[in-house]
Amino acid sequence: MSEEVRGKVEWFRDYQFIGKIESDSCSVILGEGGISPMKLLLLSVAGCTAYDVVMILKKMREPIEGLEVRISGERREEHPKIYKKVHLHYIIRGDVKEEKAKRAIELSQDKYCSASAHVKLSGAELTYSYEIIRSEGMD
Structure with missing residues (x-):
């Protein structure tokens, strides 16, 4: 239902x-x-995927200590001025394995984040990047 x-x-x-x-x-x-x-709408996309990524990394038992999702969007000139490009940049804090971080983001973007799906369905190009900031004392 x-x-x-x-x-x-x-x-x-x-x-x-x-x-x-x-x-x-x-x-x-x-x-x-x-x-x-x-x-x-942009903040909704960032919030939706942030929630997913934290939840997924916690289920993977990864030691995530913080997450920031920066988002930018470029809109069309003509009406309706919908987004034609959206970019998300994930800043993950903690000793999270890179392959696990990448998988969590992919799962959010390809399966779970409904807000991202709406943006993609509108025809916008949605891209993302990420970085991991390790805890001090770790390489």
């Missing part, structure tokens, strides 16, 4: 809107003075 998600966006003032998902406790301000919906 599929999960139904409900939310709302309400005009607050001027060009500001407040968005909220029914089952969540936080809201987001969209528009002027807040985040644009297209930038929020």
Whole structure:
């Protein structure tokens, strides 16, 4: 059975809107003075894949100590100004084996991350890179 998600966006003032998902406790301000919906889409992709990678590495029993996912996107000039290129850069902290880190990212991008899948289905080219920052004292 599929999960139904409900939310709302309400005009607050001027060009500001407040968005909220029914089952969540936080809201987001969209528009002027807040985040644009297209930038929020990028953060959604980064958050989705970050969650996956941490979960997968923990299941692999890899000693992950931190993760940062940097994301950039390039949009089309014409309307609708959807993303045509998106790049993710993963910065993994800890003594994580490179092959395990690469596998976790691949699983996220090829199987689990629904937000990335939406971006790819729109026709955008999605690329990624990664680096591992080892704990001090380790080679």
